[in-house]
Amino acid sequence: MSRLSRHWLPETLTALLWILPLMIPYGAGLWWLYEQDYMIHWLILILFISLVMALVGRIASSGGHDIQGIPPDENAADAEKRARETLQNLIDSVTADDLDSAKDLERLLRRVLSAVAGAWNPGSTHAELRFTLPEALALSEHLSSRLGTAIREDLPILQHVQIAHAIQINRGLKPAQGIWKIYRVGRFLFNPVGSVVAELRRGVLQSLTPLAVESIKTKAAALLVRETGESAILLYSGRLRREMKQLTPEIPVLPPEPATGPLTLLITGKPNAGKSSFINALSGTSRILVSPLPCEAGFTPYALEEETAGELILIDSPGLEGPPGNEWMREAARADLVIWVAAAHRADRAVDQQVLQALRAHYAKAFRSRRAPILLVLTHCDRLDPVSEWSPSYDTVKGTRPKEQNIQAALGTACQALGIVTERATPVMVRDPEKGWNLETFWTAVHANLSSARQARLERLMLRRSRMEGVSDAVRTLPGLIKRLKKNGR
């Protein structure tokens, strides 16, 4: 096969498939497809052939594929982590057989959808159907554009195929299928397009070496699983809904864009861990109490301006002597970054563990939204042996002096006990607020987690907002409904 023909063959074939039903006058071909419940099969076949054809010149003839799912980041919602894990398993396990027929492909995509939907709605019998019609439409837009972008280079033809339509029709209109069953009787009696497509497919496949077909099919299946999975994650996580809302102009007035507001840092720990000294050291003499910000009793908010992070609100928490109470949980639940402050020279970590366990349990319960990053600040490093010595600078990574080694060891021990990675932990010394030691390292850790904190904040606020909007949309729908009912009654 010449380079030229190989390049043009798939597009010609696909174009033919597209044009065929349209060529029957007045859209009758399309109508027939629709009536016969063949729209899906038509689309899937076009897609399938496109994939096979376009990949043929590019993929090595070895078996298997090198498609990798997109890994979740550390702070992703638990539901998303679960969904991506299942997706990766699906991607790893796809075989060429999954694209053997339209039926197989449909089954594969169905598995993707139910895997993702199940992660967000565990135990729900109709998890896959948990979206609205507008969402399904938006999904189709998103999926087609995403597929187009993601694999434009490998499969230029895919820019013109919206897999979403297949999913949308198959899933979104499923409740209506009962009515269509009446038409199904005649379905197999006359299906010229279907047989043409089948003939074409057979012809194409026979022109390729069997090994290459296997490899291409596997890779295409993996690619399909990944892209469909990504779109499904958008759909079931509610992100799609949020994007839609942002585009709709007539949404009622809401509080100002929350993601751009100051981030909230909860500074918390056991009594005498050094929380207040730490806040003093961070803010220096310019400590400003934020009066209008409502807080739980005992919590004190301070405003702070930092070069990179911008405006911040630090919330000083009362010391915890045991598992946290409701006030603390509420404050922690609305913090964008949780800074756990602990003394370096202590070994009793039971309370620290209890609190962080409670916080992680809260995150696991709110598994639909991202978790706020938890950073560890290890204070009182001067009290590590040799206790009479405090002459920084100290190298907390590679230093070999006794003090340096003890700081490293204390940091490692605390991180292990509290389940926090060392990149998120900073040893500090803040006895003198004017000359806090190692605060730059703390800020570096904050900066590294800024985007994650902002994302968590956005998702948390959006989730709350969408609940509010549910009520407001219902209220706005009601008057129109009543009017219409009145009209009908008359």
Next chain:
Amino acid sequence: MSNCNASDVPVIWLLGKAQAGKTSIVAELTGEARENIGNGFQRATTGSRVYAFPQDQPVVRFLDTRGLEDEAAYDSKTDLNDAAAQAHLLLAVIRLEDSALGHVLDVVRSVKKRHPDWPVLVALTRLHDVYEPGQSHLLPYPFDGTKSDLTVPELSDDFRRLLAAHRKLFHDLPGSPPEFVLLDFTQPGSGIAPSDYGAAFLWNTLARKLPSVYEGLHISRDPAESTRRRVILPWAFAAAGADALPLPFIGGLTSTGLQARMVYGVADRFGLTWDRTIWKKFIHLLGSAFVARYGVKFMLRQGLKVLPGIGAAAVAVLSFGVTYALGEAAIYFCRELAEGREPDRDVLRQTYTENLERARTIWQQRTAGKEKTEAS
């Protein structure tokens, strides 16, 4: 850990959070278990241990229980019930800075409810955590375990507030009120001297509470050896770290200097009174010019330039050597006085010069060890 068949031997139960200093106290009182002391930030005792002392014919046993609240998963109930069934005296070990004592107090209270007659000692440890930067131990040891501890004049407000807080926490226990012992046991190299601050008072309290135990433990103490480790070495390291010219060369050896405070500590160990006249007598007999002369010789042999601009390393080794040698001389001096003899000048001087050499070896071993770790 041995011979637990002597069931009439009293058992002292050490109770406290992880790294409060329980094992350090056992080590101070028995000379054993030193290797089981932690580093302050990592739990060390993971199960209950019994230290019989002396091992072959115990007069006392120490029940060293696992630190409370070391991790969330530790349910201490069984351990504590076992301990309560064996003990005769409860020694609660608490860091002075730690007043979040809910769990410890619960245990002490329930023990006292069942055994109102048990004496309870509260050891407040790691005093230096509450010191201001640069502050050192108050000497002579000013605390006596009573309310008057709160009115010791040199205490910082924080220190006083914490002392009062702990008294209040233990104030409403059933039975006899607990006694407070302020302790600070540190590593000799930590730069805080002496490294067994409050040990003598702990011994005295024990003597009052459990006289038989005190006798048994005290007989086996070697004052010279323990003085060397707990008093002289810590002071010598503190002098080396003080970053100042040793006193023989500027202003002479004064009765308020670091070396003088060491000698008071040595005298205290041998049962002599804490008194300036001891220092004066000691330095008079030895001769301050003699001290200085040998100090210079010592340094010249070290091969380091003396003046001008004495290097930091030279200062450190000289301070260490002179202080250590003075300490050894003080041991001889105090032992003679304690046993009612008049110390001999020649023996005293000989002890000083010999120990200058010994100090050099100790210092070299220490710095060699340090270099080894740095190289690796």
